[in-house]
Amino acid sequence: MTKDWVASETKKDIVENKYFSDSNKDYIYKAKINIYNHKFGGILIIKKINDQNHRVVFTTEFGNKLFDFLYEGENFRKNFIIDNLDKKLIVNTLQRDFKLLISEKATVLEQYHVEDYKVYKTSGDKRSNFYFINKKSHTLDKIVNTSKTKEKVVVLFTEIEGDVANKIQISHNTINLQIELEKFAKY
Amino acid sequence: MRNYIFILFLLIVSIGVQAQETEMNTSEITAFKVQIKEVSKSTTTIIAEFVQYKHLDFLTSDIETSGNMAFKAPNWVKWEYTSPYEYSVVFKDDLLLINDGGTKSNIKMGSSKLFKKLNELIINSVTGNMFDDGGFEVSYFKTPDFNKVIFISTDKKMAKMIAVFELHFNKNDGAVIEVKMIEPSQDYTRIVFSNRVVNSEINDEIFTN
Numbered sequence: 001m002t003k004d005w006v007a008s009e010t011k012k013d014i015v016e017n018k019y020f021s022d023s024n025k026d027y028i029y030k031a032k033i034n035i036y037n038h039k040f041g042g043i044l045i046i047k048k049i050n051d052q053n054h055r056v057v058f059t060t061e062f063g064n065k066l067f068d069f070l071y072e073g074e075n076f077r078k079n080f081i082i083d084n085l086d087k088k089l090i091v092n093t094l095q096r097d098f099k100l101l102i103s104e105k106a107t108v109l110e111q112y113h114v115e116d117y118k119v120y121k122t123s124g125d126k127r128s129n130f131y132f133i134n135k136k137s138h139t140l141d142k143i144v145n146t147s148k149t150k151e152k153v154v155v156l157f158t159e160i161e162g163d164v165a166n167k168i169q170i171s172h173n174t175i176n177l178q179i180e181l182e183k184f185a186k187y
Numbered sequence: 188m189r190n191y192i193f194i195l196f197l198l199i200v201s202i203g204v205q206a207q208e209t210e211m212n213t214s215e216i217t218a219f220k221v222q223i224k225e226v227s228k229s230t231t232t233i234i235a236e237f238v239q240y241k242h243l244d245f246l247t248s249d250i251e252t253s254g255n256m257a258f259k260a261p262n263w264v265k266w267e268y269t270s271p272y273e274y275s276v277v278f279k280d281d282l283l284l285i286n287d288g289g290t291k292s293n294i295k296m297g298s299s300k301l302f303k304k305l306n307e308l309i310i311n312s313v314t315g316n317m318f319d320d321g322g323f324e325v326s327y328f329k330t331p332d333f334n335k336v337i338f339i340s341t342d343k344k345m346a347k348m349i350a351v352f353e354l355h356f357n358k359n360d361g362a363v364i365e366v367k368m369i370e371p372s373q374d375y376t377r378i379v380f381s382n383r384v385v386n387s388e389i390n391d392e393i394f395t396n
Contacts, residue, residue, distance in 0.1 A: 026246045030272045032287060041274060041287040047245050055245050061252070061274050062266075063241045063368070063376030064348060080372070082348070184250075184271045 001130070001146055005112040005119065012108050015120040015131045017140055018163040020102045023048040029168070029181040031058065036176045042066060044181055046102060054102045069095065071102060093177070097170055100129065100145055100155060117141070127152065150174060208335070211327040219327060219334055219356075226361035227316040233258040235383040239268075243374045256380070258313050263394045266309075277396045278309065284396035291396065312354060312366045323352070333365075334358055347371065 020027055027046040032039065045057040052073040058066045068079040076095055085091070106122035106129060113119070117132045132142035139160045145153040151173050159166035170179040211219060234257045241250040254268040254275075267275040277284040283294040310316075322345060323338035334356040340346040348370065355365040362383055369375040 024247070026248060026250075028250055030274075030288075032290060039287070039290055039292050041285075041290075043241070043250065045243065045246070045250070049245055057243060059241065061268060061276075063239060065370060065374070068372075182272075186251075186271060 001144070001151060002110075002112060002121070005114050008111050008113055012111065012120060014105050015108050015122060015133070015140075016105055017101075017103060017131070017143070019140070019157065019165045019168075020046050020048060020054065021104050022163065023050065028184040030184065032180045034176075034178045034180075046098075048102075056098045056102065067094065069098065071099065093172075093175070096145075097153065097155075097179070100143060100153065101168070101170070106131070208328050208330045211329055211334075215329065216327045222361045223316065223356065227314045229386075230258075230314055231260045231386050232389045233313060233383060233385055234387065234389065235380045237381070238379050240377045240379070241374075242377065244372075249377075256313070257389055257393050258310070259389050259391075259394065262310055264309055264313065265394055265396075275396055277394050279394050286396040308352070312352070313363060329358075332358070 025048075029044040029046075031042050031044040033041070041061060043059045043061065043063075045055075045059070047055045049055055054071045056069040056071065058068075060066060065080055065082075067081040067085060070077040070079055076099070078091065081091065085094075106120075108120045109123055109128075110121040111118065112121070114132075116135050118135060120131045120133070122129045122131065126147065128146050130144040130146065131140060132144070133139070134141050137160070139157070141157055141160075143155040144151055145155075154169075154171045154173070156169040156171075157165035157167075158169070164183065166183045168181040170181075172178070234255065236253070237256055238251060238253040241252075243250075252268050252272075253270050254266065256267070257263075257265045262278070262280070264278040265275060273286075273288045275286045278296075281296050283296055285292045285294070322340060322342040324341055325339075326337045328335040328337070336354045336356070338352040338354070340350055340352070349368045350371045351367075351369040353365075353367040353369065354363055355367075356362065357364050362380075362385070364380055366378045367375055368377075
C-alpha cells in the first residue's frame with residue numbers, strides 16, 4: 001500500500017490515539033453492525049479503568065450484555081460473551097478491532113506524506129497499522145490495519161471535537177463486516 | 188448543628204424505609220396474585236412512558252435511554268426508544284420488527300427460543316402475569332409504597348444472561364411500575380414506567396415498523 005507514497009525521515013517516535021484515553025469519561029456509542037448483510041444494533045460502552053486497562057462492553061438496546069471484554073495492557077480477557085457469538089473467528093475479530101480502537105500509543109517505524117495527511121506506520125505482530133494524521137486539523141482521521149499484502153481493516157474517525165470522535169466507522173475488507181458508531185449526545 | 192440534626196433525621200428515615208420491606212405471608216400472596224390476575228385479565232391495552240437505566244459497575248453514571256411502550260392484548264408489544272436515539276421493536280405474533288433509526292429488519296421468533304422467551308417475559312412483565320412461568324423461583328415482598336416480586340431464573344440458559352427479575356407493583360391498581368433485570372455479574376437494567384394509560388383505543392397501525 002505504500003508504494004506510491006513519499007517517505008520522509010522519521011521525526012516522531014510515538015503516534016497517539018486519544019479518543020478513549022480519558023478515564024473520567026464514560027464512552028457510550030450507539031452501534032449498528034452489518035455482518036454478511038445481517039443487521040443488528042446495540043450500545044457500545046468503552047471505559048478506561050486505569051492507566052493500562054480498558055473495559056469494552058456491548059449490549060442490546062434493552063441492556064442485555066452480548067459481550068464484555070477486558071484489555072489489561074497486552075493481555076485480553078473475555079469476561080462474558082453470549083453463546084451465539086462465542087466462536088473463535090468472531091471473538092478474534094472483535095478483540096482485534098476494539099484493540100485497534102483503544103490502543104493509545106504505538107511506536108513509529110516509518111513516516112510518509114500522503115496528500116493532506118502525515119502517515120505513520122507502526123507494527124503489530126504480522127500486521128502493520130497506518131495512522132493518518134490530518135495536516136491541517138492535526139486530528140487522527142483514520143487507522144488502516146494491513147497484512148503484508150492487503151488492507152484488512154479501516155477505522156474512520158469523523159465529527160471530531162477535541163479528543164472525542166462523535167462518529168466512528170470500522171470496515172473490514174476481507175470479511176463482510178461493518179461497524180458504525182455514533183456517540184450518545186449527553187455523555 | 189442544624190445540618191447534623193437534619194442528616195441524622197434523614198438517616199433515621201432512610202433506615203426506617205429499608206426496614207419496612209417485609210416478606211408477604213401466605214394469605215397476602217394469595218390476595219396479591221388474585222389482584223394481578225384480575226388486572227391482567229381486564230387489561231386490553233397499555234401505553235406508558237419509560238426510562239431505562241443501564242448500570243455497569245465500572246461506569247461513572249448509569250446509561251439513560253427513554254421512550255414509549257404500547258401493549259395490545261393478547262401479545263402485541265411495541266418498545267420505542269426516542270432518546271438519545273430512535274429505535275423501535277414490535278413484537279407481533281411470531282415476528283420481531285426492528286427499526287433502527289431507519290434501518291429496518293425482521294426476525295422470526297420461531298427461529299429462536301430465546302426471542303420467544305424474551306417476548307413472553309416482556310408481555311408478562313408489562314402485565315405482571317409472570318407467576319405461572321415455570322422457569323423461576325418466586326418470592327413476594329411488600330413495602331409501604333409498593334409490592335415487590337423477585338423471580339430467580341432456574342433455567343440455566345436464562346440464568347446466564349439474567350439471574351434475577353425484580354418487579355415493582357402499584358399497591359392500589361396492580362400496575363407494574365418498575366422492572367429490574369439483574370445479571371450474574373450484578374450489573375443490571377432498570378426500567379421505570381410513568382404516565383401509564385390502560386384500556387385506551389390503540390390503532391393497530393402502531394404495531395407496524
